[in-house]
Amino acid sequence: xxxxxxxxxxxxxxGPWTAEEDRKLVNFITMHGHGCWREVPKLAGLLxxxxxxxxxxxxxxxxxxxxxxxxxxxEKLIIDLHAAIGNxxxxxxxxxxxxxxxxxxxxxxxxxxxxxxxxxxxxxxxKPLSQMQMQSSPTQSLLxxxxxEQQQQQQQQNEPDQNHSNGSAxxxxxxxxxxxxxxxxLENFNMEDSMQLxxxxxxxxxxSLSGRTEEVDSxxxxxxxxxxxxxxxxxxxxxxxxxxxxxxxxxxxxxxxGVLGDPLSDYNSQWNVDLESWxxxxxxxxxxxxxxxxxxxxxxxxxxxxxxxxxxxxxxxxLQRLGxxxxxxxx
DNA sequence: AACTCAATCAACCGCCAGGTA
DNA sequence: CTACCTGGCGGTTGATTGAGT
Numbered sequence: 001x002x003x004x005x006x007x008x009x010x011x012x013x014x015g016p017w018t019a020e021e022d023r024k025l026v027n028f029i030t031m032h033g034h035g036c037w038r039e040v041p042k043l044a045g046l047l048x049x050x051x052x053x054x055x056x057x058x059x060x061x062x063x064x065x066x067x068x069x070x071x072x073x074x075e076k077l078i079i080d081l082h083a084a085i086g087n088x089x090x091x092x093x094x095x096x097x098x099x100x101x102x103x104x105x106x107x108x109x110x111x112x113x114x115x116x117x118x119x120x121x122x123x124x125x126x127k128p129l130s131q132m133q134m135q136s137s138p139t140q141s142l143l144x145x146x147x148x149e150q151q152q153q154q155q156q157q158n159e160p161d162q163n164h165s166n167g168s169a170x171x172x173x174x175x176x177x178x179x180x181x182x183x184x185x186l187e188n189f190n191m192e193d194s195m196q197l198x199x200x201x202x203x204x205x206x207x208s209l210s211g212r213t214e215e216v217d218s219x220x221x222x223x224x225x226x227x228x229x230x231x232x233x234x235x236x237x238x239x240x241x242x243x244x245x246x247x248x249x250x251x252x253x254x255x256x257x258g259v260l261g262d263p264l265s266d267y268n269s270q271w272n273v274d275l276e277s278w279x280x281x282x283x284x285x286x287x288x289x290x291x292x293x294x295x296x297x298x299x300x301x302x303x304x305x306x307x308x309x310x311x312x313x314x315x316x317x318x319l320q321r322l323g324x325x326x327x328x329x330x331x
Numbered sequence: 332a333a334c335t336c337a338a339t340c341a342a343c344c345g346c347c348a349g350g351t352a
Numbered sequence: 353c354t355a356c357c358t359g360g361c362g363g364t365t366g367a368t369t370g371a372g373t
Contacts, residue, residue, distance in 0.1 A: 016341070016367080037359070054359075055342065090361060105362075106340050 013047045017056055021046055025053055026061050059100045066098030070107055078104060079112060083126040 013021075028044035034057065037050035046053065070078070074096055081092045089101035089108075096104065108123075116123040 014343075038357085051344095051359085052342075058360095059341070087362065101361075102341075109363095110339060 011047065012049055012052075014052075017060075021048070022056070022061060025056060029057060029061075055102075059102045064098055065100065070096075070099070070104075074099070075107075075112065078108065079116070079126075082108065082112075082123075 017025075024044050024046055025040070028040065032043070034040055034054070037054045040046075040050055040053045041048045044053070048056075077095060078092055081095060085091055087105075089105045093099050093101040093104050113123040116126075120128055122128070
């Protein structure tokens, strides 16, 4: 079956929009909303296809769009999010109010990419570039760039889309529980135990370890989505002789990278955990954890700016082992 | 002033997922 | 189950702009 064209292109206008066309589109959407995009150009009196109208509106005419250069904090957030989720421009844009995926994509391709290269960071892997790569000639740079792209394509082929292509929900399923007296306070961080916690998280989840946390309700999909976009955080907080006590919470940073509330003290009082030693333990074990994660077929390890982040898929064996400690809806 | 070249970014294209008949 | 439609996404293109010569 041949592919259906998005619209009947005969007689339709292409190319840059005129002020008059913009005015017609804005007037129509302001008065009636967009509804079915295919109908918009007909009803608004435009010789454009619906797709073109949608793009013009979302990328340029929408009233809530921000104008001007991206701020330093926005740029930093883009880099962080790109390190975590790659070229998922719409998801990245969702974390930057008033910015569009197109704008961020362009900004990345024309500015951040080169800036990172100049800083000696590979914009694809976010790892340091080798000296040879940094000192290469323009021709070599071009080749390297092509290699980057091939690498990225290969990466995408090798790693089925962790965020949406497998059709599963992109939420963390573990929910925070009330403090429990039978949990042994964690004194020495145990990476092996922690790894098991990562593995119980749902498919396509992104989890990061961080001492700076804020609890959110995992049943609130908006909150979880926000948390996910900024890097959902899960905490291992205790263990028992019989296995991992998989109490955990979700956390979220606000959109400008600030931390909501005073999570460290909240966390300490709520869960009775020495976070100082916990996070120190994380640092100490980061290298071995990285090596450990690399061996897992369904996990990917990212280390950026002091945050250790793991993309994990569910591991049935671990789920089974942790079964007694999880609520029914977490399985 | 005229030309070249690189940077920028709006817009297009093809593909995909989800919904529906 | 299949075909089709629609909206959305990410990659790419090409017109425009501005700096350099």
